[in-house]
Amino acid sequence: MAFSAQDVKNLREMTGVGMMDCKKALTEADGDMDKAVEWLREKGLAAAQKKAGRIAAEGIAYADVVDGVGVVVEVNAETDFVGKNELFVEFVKNIALTVAKENPADIDALMACKYPGTELTVEQMQQEKVLVIGENIKIRRFVRYANGFSVPYVHMGGRIGVIVNMELPAGLEGKDAVVELGKDLAMQIAAMNPAYRDRSDVAPSVIEKEKEILMVQAKEDPKNASKPEAIIEKMIMGRVSKFYEENCLLQQAFVKGDKISVEQHIAEVSKSVGGKIVISGFTRFEKGEGIEKKQDDFAAEIASLVK
DSSP states (O other), rough: OOOOHHHHHHHHHHHHOOHHHHHHHHHHTTOHHHHHHHHHHHTOOOOOOOOOOOOOEEEEEEEEEETEEEEEEEEESSSSSHOHHHHHHHHHHHHHHHHHHHHHOOOOOOHHHHHHTTTBHEHHHEHHHHHOOOOOOOEEEEEESSSSSEEEEEEETEEEEEEEEOOTTTOOOOOOOHHHHHHHHHHHHHHHHOOSSSSSSSOOHHHHHHHHHHHHHHOOOGGTTTSSSSHHHHHHHHHHHHHHHBGGGGSSTTTSSSSHHHHHHHHHHHHHHTSSSSSEEEEEEETTTOOOOOOOOOOHHHHOOOO
16 A cells, blocks of 8 residues: 655654655555554554644534533634634534533534524534625534533633533532542543543453554564563563553652552542542543644645736
C-alpha cells in the first residue's frame, strides 16, 4: 500500500519521531499507519502507544451540569474567532441544555429536538447560526450522565471539556471536599488524558499487545543480550505496571498529592467525609480531536490571483 509525504508528516506528529524513521516505518508497514506506530515502538523510537488526535478544527468543548444531569458536548466551527463569538457560545450552552433535558439517543435525535425558547428544531437553529455567523457549524458529539454526582470542568475557554461522574452515599453531594475532589480529578483528566478509568477496564488483548511490543523492545536491546528469559519477563511486567500508571486514572499519580495515586487520594477523601466515593466514569472532549482541517496553500492562492 502506497503512502504519501502527508502520511509521513502525520506519523511524525503522532509519535514525535524523525521524518526518516517515520518514512522507514511506513515502508516496513506497507503504508499501514497502525503497524508503522507499532514498528516504531518495537524499535524503541516511539514512546507512546496511543495516537494523539491531531487538533485541526475549531469551536468549543463544553461541560455542564443541569438539574443534576452531567453533559459534555463538542460543537465545531471553522475558525478560533467564531469559537469566542457570544452567539456561538450561547448556541453551544443551549445544545448542552437540550442534551440534559431531552436525553436524545444520538446526534440525529438531538437535531430533531426543540431548541430552547423557540419553536425551531436544533437543526433549524444550527442553520440559522450558520447564516448569521457566516461559518459552517457542526454539532459533533455529546455524552450525558443522568445518574450519580457529576462535576464539570472547561479548560482554556473551551479547548477541553471534562465531566467526572461519581457514586456517593446520599447527603455527600454538597460536601466541599467532594466537590473539590471532582474538580481536581476533572483537571487531572484534562491535563493527563487517561485512556481508562481503572486497570480492570483495560481489555486483556490490549495488555497482550503491549507485552508483545515490550518483548520485542527488550530482546532487541543489546544490554539484555545475556539476561535470562525470566529476568526479561520480570522487566516486562514492571513496564506493564508503568502502562497502568500512565493510562489509567485511578492508578495515575495524583497531580496535587504527595506521591500518592488518585485511588489513594479518593480513599482519603472518602474517609474524611464518612462515605465511600466511587469514580463511575468520566468523559474528556478536546475540540477538533482527530479531525483533519484543510491546509490552505496561501502562497499559491495569492500567486493565482495576481496572474
